[in-house]
Amino acid sequence: MAKYKTHLLVCGGTGCKASASDVIKDKLTRELDEKGLADECQVVMTGCFGFCEKGPIVKVLPDNTFYTQVTPDDAKEIIEEHIIKGRKVDRLLYKDPTSKEEISDSKHMGFYKKQMRIALRNCGFIDPENIEEAIARDAYAALGKVLGEMTPVEATQIVLDSGLRGRGGGGFPTGLKWKLTAQEKADQKYVVCNADEGDPGAFMDRSILEGDPHTVIEAMAINGYCTGATKGLVYIRAEYPLAITRLKIALEQAREYGLLGKDILGKGFDFEIEIRYGAGAFVCGEETALIHSMEGERGEPTFKPPFPSVEGYRKKPTNVNNVETYANIPVIFLKGAEWFSAIGTEKSKGTKVFALAGKINNVGLIEVPMGTTLREVIYEIGGGIKDSKKFKAVQTGGPSGGCLTEKHLDTPIDYDSLIACGSMMGSGGMIVMDEDDCMVSMAKFYLEFTVEESCGKCAPCRIGNKRLHEQLELITQGKGSKENLEKIRDLCGVIKDTSLCGLGQTSPNPVLSTMDNFWDEYIAHVEEHKCASGACKDLMKYIIDAEPCVGCTACARVCPVGAIAGERKGPHTIDQSICIKCGACVDKCKFNAISIK
C-alpha cells in the first residue's frame, strides 16, 4: 500500500482546465511513473483556487509551494527539481507585484485570497445545532463583553465607529439606526431581525441562519441592550424551514444556557427572542411592510416618517436590521471598531456576502471586502464565464438594482460606487450574464418579478410596472417601435419619482440601466426586430437553406405543428406563420440545412 509523502495539487477549476491543467496532471503523473515515484508522490486534481488570473496553478504539499502559470512542459522540471532534488522551481513561483520577490509558501500569500469571511466566519465550521461548538468559537463572548464592560451608549458608539452599514441593501449606518431607537423613550422597544430575504437568487441570510444562528441571537441581544429593547423578533420567511428549525434549536439552547432570558450573565439584562413567519412577499423586506406583517396586518408599506425607530412594531420604537448586518456585530466587538473599519473602502466598511450565480463557473456564496472589484469577483473567485463565453453584464441589487458591464468591471464594490454606476448593492444577489443573454428580456424578467411582488398599494407601482412590463413585452415580441422606448423612459421616471416605497422607487432600475448600457440592443429590437442573443423567440426565425437540404423529410416528420412542407428529395420550407420555434427540426437535420435568422 502506497504511503504518499508528497502531494501535487493541480487546479481543476474551469479557468485552469481551459489552460490544459489536465494535460499537466497527466504529464506530472507520467513523470512520476517514469521516475518510479508513483508510490511516494500523488497527483490530485482540485477545485478552483480562486487565482485564475495566474492559472494554471500547481500546489505542492506538504511544503505549500505555489506554482503559477504552469504549462505541460513544466511538469518534467517540477518533478526533477522539486520532487527529486528538493529545489523549488523559482521561475514558476508567484512574484509579488510590488516587491517582485518570489513567494514560495502559499501560507504567506493570503492576499491572493480575494475572500474574507466575517459574517460567514462560522458557516461551514460549526455544527449549527450545537451551542457548545459556537461558544468554542467565541459565540456570546461579545455579548459578555458588552454587558460586562460597556454602557449602552459606549457599545452603540463602537458600532458607529466601525462604520458598519445595513447589509439589506439600503446601506444606512447601523450604529446611527441603533442610536435613533435608543434615543426614543418608551415603555417597550423592539429589535427585529429581517430575515425576509427575497431577491431572486439571493440566499446569504438563509445560509447564515442555517450555519451560524447564534451569531444572530447574540447580535440581537447586544442590539437590545444598546437600544433598551427587551424583546427581539426574527421575521423569517416560512420557505426557510431549515433555517427556522436551526434558529429554534439555537434559541432553545441559548435559553437553556441562560444566554437569553432573565438577567443574562448576571448583568441584570433581560432579553427574549420570538420568531415571526412571513409568507414570502418580497415587499415585506421593506421595514414598515415587515412590521405590518408581524402585526398581522396586510404586508404593505406605509409612508416614512414616522420611521420604525420612532413608531414601529405595535407603535413602539423598533430597530430593524438584516441578518448579515447582525452577523458582523459580534466580531466588531471582539476585534474592535478599528479593526473592522480598516477593512473595506472609505465609506463602506467591512465585507459583503454575495450569492454569485448565473453564467459563471464557480457559483457560490462568497464574502469579499468592500472595494473588491467586480473583475476579481467574476474572474478570480467566480472562475470566469461558463463555457468560455464572453462576459456581457453582471446584475447586482436584484429587482432594485441594475446591470453593470465590461466598463464597470474594475469598479470597486461598495455602496456608493455601485449607485454611481446605476446599480446598487442590494442584499447581495449577483447574477452574471454572457453573450447569450438578451438584456431586454433580462429587464423584462426583473420587472415581471416586481409586478408579481408589488403590494398594489400605490398606483405608480401597481399599474405603472404592469404597463412597463407590457411595453417591454411588445418589444420582445417585435411589435415595438422607438416610440415605445420613449414611453418606457418617461414611465420609468414617473414610477421612480412617485412610488410610495423603495420597491416601486427602484423597480425601473433594471430597465433604465440596461437602456443606458445596451441601448443598441433595444434599438435592434424595435428597428430591425432582431434579438442578437436569440433569447426573444418571437424575433427569431428558423430557415431551411435550399442548398444543403436534400429533401430527406426528417424535419417535416418531426415538426410537431406541421409547419414544414416540401417534396421528397426537394428542398423544404418552413411556414413561419405556423412555426412555434421549438427547434426540433434543427436537432433532426443531419445536413446543417436549418439555421436561425
Added chain:
Amino acid sequence: MAKVKSLADLQKLKADLQSKVDLREKGDRSENLVQIKVAMATCGIASGAKQVMEFFMDELEKRSIASVVTQTGCMGYCYAEPTVEIKLPHQDPVVFGYVDLKKADEIIEKYIKNGELVDGIIPQNYQTIDENN
C-alpha cells in the same frame, strides 16, 4: 446544562469547550479519530448531503474507523455541493466537493484510510478573521 451565570462562567465554559475540542483533535485518541463535517445547509441537503452524511456515519462504523461526523452550515461552494470537510489527526482539514456516495466511498478508502488525496479537493480561498489581524 447549568445556566451560564456570568461572564467568568462563559469564559471558563469557552476554555473548557475549546480544550474539549482540542482534546478531540490532539488528545490520546487522536491517532484514531477522524473528524468529518458535512455542509448541511438547504442547498447542500438538496444536492444529497444528507445521504452522504448518513453514508459516512454508517460506513465509518462498519469499517471500524474512529470518527466524529457532524453537520455544519454552508461552506459557500455551491457549484460543488455536496461538500464535506475531512480532518485527519494532526493535519489541516481538507474540503472535498461533489461528494456523492461513490466519492464518499473513495474518500474513506483512499484519504481516510491511507491519507491518499483524491480528486475534487476544494482549496480554501478566503481569509479568516484570525488571519487578518
Added chain:
Amino acid sequence: MEFVNLTIDNKSVKVEKGTSILEAARSVGVEIPTLCHMKLDDVNIENKPGGCRICVVEVDGRRNLAPSCCTKADADMVVKTNTMRVLNSRRTVLELILSDHPADCLICAKSGNCELQDMAHKLGVREIHFKGEQSTYKEDFSPSIIRDLNKCIMCRRCETMCNEVQTVGTLHAVNRGFMAVVAPAFEMDLEKSTCTYCGQCVAVCPTGALTEVDHTNEIVRALADPKKKVVVQTAPAVRAALGEEFGLEPGTLVTGQMAAALRRLGFDYVFDTDFSADLTIMEEGTELLGRLGKHLAGDKDVKLPILTSCCPGWVNFFEKQFPDMLDIPSTARSPQQMFGAIAKTYFADKIETKREDMVVVSVMPCLAKKYECQREEFATDGNPDVDYSISTRELAQLIQRANIDFNTLPNEDFDHPMGESTGAAVIFGTTGGVIEAAARTAYEVHTKKKLEKVDFEELRGMEGIRSATIDFDGLPINIGIAHGLGNARKLLEDVQAGKSEFHAIEVMACPGGCIGGGGQPLHHGDSSVLKARQLALYKEDKNKPIRKSHENPYIAKLYEEFLGAPLSEKAHHLLHTHYFDKKKDIEIE
C-alpha cells in the same frame, strides 16, 4: 402649540407643527388634487394611505416627489405644487389609473358625481398613453350594495370606513400587485360576509366601484300601474339633504318641495316616516319604562340597558357580531317597518285597498333599509310591508328623470293620516335624536309631569360616544349615545362585560346618524355638510308646533282606532320583531 413657517408656491405659510403639506396648502388657497385622501374632521375620520400619488409635490432638497397628504409641513420647507415635473408625474399617474379603469362613464351610476372623472377633467387628460390589460373581477350584487371592482382605484377609503370607523371588518385590500383590490376575505360576496349594509363604503367611494342597488325603475313601473296604490314615506334625514342634489346649500330644508315633488312623480299618498318615528317612541319608550320599572322593583332578570333598534345597519351588526346579546336591544321595529306594517293594515283598510294592490315605497338616507325591507319577518304571505326602499340619491334621480324643476316647486304638506309628525320624530335623523325624542315622552309618562325644557342639549353633538344623565324627577337616567359602529362596539363590549352603567343607549350605524347615511348625497369628504344637515333637523324640530311624540294626535287616534295601547298584542304583532343569530351564516371558507 408649535408653529412652523414654510413656503408653498411662493406663498409663505404658517401652520401648526404636524400639519400635512396638503392642509397647509389648502390654508392659503392652494388646492392640491387628491383621490385617496379624505378627512372628516367633525367625526374624526381620516384616510391617508398615500396610495393614489396624485397629490405629489416637489419639496426642495428631496430626491423624490412627496405625497402632500402624508408629508408633514416642516420649518423652512420650500414646496412647489405645480412645476412641470409635478404636473407631468401627476398626469401620468392619473393616466395609469385611468388605463386600468373601464371607460363606460356615459352609463356609470357615478357619472357626474365621480371624483375620478372630475380629476381627469381637471388635469385635462385627453389621451391615455399607456394602454394595456385591465383588471377584471366578478361583480357582486347584494340586497343593498353593488360592487363593481373593475372601477376600484385602491383609494382604501371604504376600507377605512369598514374597519377603523365601523369595525365591521368586511372590506380589506386583497391580492397583490396589479390584481390588488379591496374586497371581503377570499373575495366572497357581501351577502356571505360580516357586511351590515351600512353603506359607509358607498358614501366615500370616489368612483363607481361601490354603488347602491338601483330600485328607481321598479318605482317608475309601480307608479305607471293603474291597479296599484303607491304610498311613499320619507325618512327624517332626507329633507335635510335632498336639496344638495339640486344645487342647494347643505342644510337647506326642503320638506315642502320634497312632498310636492313626490306628488308630481305620481305617488298616490305622500306620507312621512316621521309619523312612524313618533309611533316608535310610543313603543320603544314604553318598553324602556317597563324594563326600568321592573329594574327599580328589584327584578334581577331584566335586561338593561335597553338599546335602540331603529337603525338596520346596527341591527345587522349585532346580529352578526354579538349573537349572544340579542335580548338587549328593544324589540321595536324601525320606523320604516312600522310604517309599512300600519300602511298595509290600518291604512289599507281605510282606503279599502287589498294589501297586494298597495305598493309601499320608502325614501331613506340609508342602504341597509333596502336589505331590511326584504327581511322575511317583515312580510305577510310573501308580500313585504315595504316593497321598495330607495335612497335620497335615487329620489333625486327620479325627480330629474321626470323633468321636475325641484327648485321652483311650491311647499306642500304631507297627506293625512300618516303624514303628521312631531318635532321629536324629525330629530330621529341625527345622532342623539332618537334618545332625545324618547326622553321627552318617557319623562312625561314616567313623572306624569309636563316637561318644561324640551331641548336636551346634553344629548346633542358630534362626539362619537356621548353620555348624559337625565333627571326624571329624582330618578337619574343614564343615557349613552354612539354613532359609528366602532363606537357602538365599545359600548356594547362594556355591556357584554357587565360594566355598563347606562339605562338606555342610542346607536346609529353611520357617523352623524342618518344625516350621514350611506344613501345620502355624497359629502365628498366635507364633514361640514353633516353638521349643516344636523342643524337643519334641529331647526325643523324647533319650528314644529308639537314636539313630543305622544302628543301627535294621529298617533293617539291610531292607538284608539286600531292598536289599543303600546305593547298591546296587536302592537306586538305589527310593530315589534325578534332578532336572529346571523354569525353562523357568515361564510368562512
